[in-house]
């Protein structure tokens with residue numbers, strides 16, 4: 001197993017490992033991405049073949065670019081609790097880096113996606129030297145939009161995809177670093193306020 005980044009911490013406790021996808025994660029990704037509560041926002045359910053192709057694509061992304069999306073594993077049990085991170089995409093004919101994420105339903109609203117997105121933006125701007133990062137979401141995906149606003153991304157346009165209205169979000173390096181510096185001056189540890197008890201449904 002290839003660990004791609006340091007573990008995610010919540011309240012000072014390591015809760016998740018960030019690893020490169022491999023075939024051992026197939027069942028976990030199947031359960032995550034084919035859960036109706038996740039699949040409905042990500043273009044529908046996927047066959048095992050499509051999931052295997054996704055794993056291969058992410059491994060190739062790592063070879064080509066030196067970074068890749070993460071499979072997020074429970075630190076204690078090794079269970080797949082989410083996925084996400086950064087990936088290179090072509091958008092409207094331009095190369096971009098996209099932030100994306102999905103969290104297993106039992107883990108939703110515990111702050112996990114906020115941790116994933118914040119770590120990914122930190123990686124992109126501090127270590128990979130990116131100029132901006134985009135995210136795409138359906139207009140009706142309130143959870144995703146709230147998360148993106150929370151981590152400092154702003155609406156940068158709307159577009160239609162598969163006949164449905166979508167929103168493009170973006171954050172630039174300057175905006176990210178400025179928000180981070182402001183949070184630091186205000187005595188917060190991170191770009192977004194992450195302390196406090198996890199929220200559960």
Ligand SMILES: CC(C)(COP(=O)(O)OP(=O)(O)OC[C@H]1O[C@@H](n2cnc3c(N)ncnc32)[C@H](O)[C@@H]1OP(=O)(O)O)[C@@H](O)C(=O)NCCC(=O)NCCS
Pocket residue numbers: 037038039041042101102103104107108109110111112113114115136137138141142143144146147150
């Ligand atoms: C979107 C998603 C990743 C959010 O994950 P999460 O771990 O629940 O998010 P967090 O707990 O970090 O919460 C982030 C913010 O979003 C809010 N939020 C989370 N779920 C929400 C919901 N269903 N409705 C409204 N707001 C929601 C949280 O309250 C929090 O904001 P707050 O701090 O102001 O209260 C998760 O719902 C998911 O995986 N959905 C299916 C896949 C998907 O939509 N991916 C994005 C495709 S573009």
